Amino acid sequence: MVLGNIGVQWGMREYQHGDKLPQLASAFADVAAADVANVVNRYLTEDRRMTLLLTPQAGANPQAR
Numbered sequence: 063m064v065l066g067n068i069g070v071q072w073g074m075r076e077y078q079h080g081d082k083l084p085q086l087a088s089a090f091a092d093v094a095a096a097d098v099a100n101v102v103n104r105y106l107t108e109d110r111r112m113t114l115l116l117t118p119q120a121g122a123n124p125q126a127r
Contacts, residue, residue, distance in 0.1 A: 079086055 076083060
């Protein structure tokens with residue numbers, strides 16, 4: 063199932079980005095862990111945090127969709 067999902071995702075990316083996919087992969091490979099840490103520290107701050115608490119209604123059927 064996981065491998066099938068990976069295949070579907072890759073196919074979707076191939077359709078969306080076509081011949082630019084190798085360049086995108088290269089650009090992502092050039093991102094360093096320090097770059098990600100800088101973005102996290104800049105944007106994922108305490109004052110921007112939001113907490114959402116979902117409580118099911120009494121008598122709600124958890125199997126219903």
